[in-house]
Amino acid sequence: MQRYNKFGNAIGINQRVDDDTTTTNGKNGAVAACDGNGNFVIAFADYRYSINTAVIFYQLFDLTGNKIVGNQRADAGIGPDKGATKISMQSDGKFVINWIDDRTGKDIGYCQRFSSDGTKINTNFPIPINTNNNNSTYGIFLHNLRIYSAWPDIRNGNWDIYSNIRSFVNPDSILVSVSHKPIKVKEYKLFTAYPNPFNPVTNIKFDLPEEVRSQKLDVRLVIYDVLGKEVAVLVHDKLSSGSYKVQWNAVNYSSGLYFIKLSTEIGYRAIQKIIYIK
Template sequence: MSSSNNNKRRKVMKKMLLATALILFFVPGFGQDLFINEFLASNDACCADENGEFDDFIEIYNGGTEAVDIGGMYITDDLAAPTEYQIPDTAPDSTTIESGGFLLLWADKESEQGILHVEIKLGGGGEQIGLFASDGVTPIDTLTFGEQTTDVSKGRNPDGGETWEFFTSPTPGATNGGASVSDPVNLPEAVALEQNYPNPFNPTTTIRFSLEAHGDVSLQIYDVSGRLVETLVSSRMEAGEYNVEWNAVSHPSGIYFFSLTSGGEQITKKMLFLK
């Protein structure tokens, strides 16, 4: 190949690289500085919405330097269904979060009450929360939480930080730091995996486990030959207690093993499925 052809190819490659760099520079981000900052999954008498109703809430914090409009983004309580509910993009005055600001979403399944009322509801027994970009694919922030206490919220401290705490005096729409935050509720002191219940079972059983700190967690089911049958959990989870149900209806009767891996620890127990 001639040197002139090589030079032409180099010039074309340079132009392509430059174009790619310009696209990456100018295309706006998906809100990478937004955080699920606090939530309350069991609200009996803590915090009322504008209608005087005690609904679950999710607080979003903007830790970036620019205002972000979350209109058009998706909120879900099931990470396997990221497009469960799209936040309306028709009222940017209500859905824009200023730099360092907070926005409260009421998880009450009553969107007719206002643009910040979303069609999901949180479960006090443990669930998931996910904020996804307007493409319905890109995660902005996600979390999986365990069993909650009524009127006690859980939030990041400091705002947007990695540490999660329980607050007996929730702070919806305000900072989680400072005097307004009460003492955290006690957390598990170690990673633990309890025996499934019922056992033997047919066809569903519940597996309960505890985490002492946030981190990557997996909960997997194996058959007697050591073959992986199903992965029940594979995500980053916060400290707390969790219940996971396994439905074995599509599997044959027999002995199975369930294995929890977290923080470099692995715990395995045996269970019996009888049809």
């Protein structure tokens, strides 16, 4: 690893990232990502346990290039062989690592979430809903607690490109799309979701009026279950005025009653019931 300043001049000397001192087995596919404060993480495939089976390690660094603890495992267990490592880190230090393995007999992309201190959040999960077909190298991007993924997929007999957006808070939630029309609206409004009841996709529309000096507002659109548990963060961003439509796919959830909550930083709140029927 070599750090550089903004002028392209080297800072210090090359630094070894892996801490495997017991084998001469190979490492490959190193990728890096940085947060808003200059801390960064490097992930790579590592054959230290077997020359035939790679596992995924990562290493955290502070903004001066010092290692934070040592190499840590992103995946779990030994086998199957893993590779095509990708990583993305948002400005507050939360990050995700993605790789491909064939634990189900198909090459599928898996994702592991991490808190800003490098702690794993639950277990890794398959990125596509359809895990019956081979995937290829993924593109992945984490922003505002949403995991954006794209990948080649052979489900139709040819290699086509698929994508989805999953919640970082609860990856079982799939955000299908967010659309924005920059039209002038007079008031805050959360419209009735449609269809409702729904199976498995519903459309959620809301309006944001123009505020003083046309400033963007911090807006959250969140799904809660009947116990009040936050199950999906569909929107958490600074938005300009206009009309928005969000599609939510609840295919991985159980049937039942859910609540949509729209809130803004100036105190607007609106809550609506929706019913998911499989």
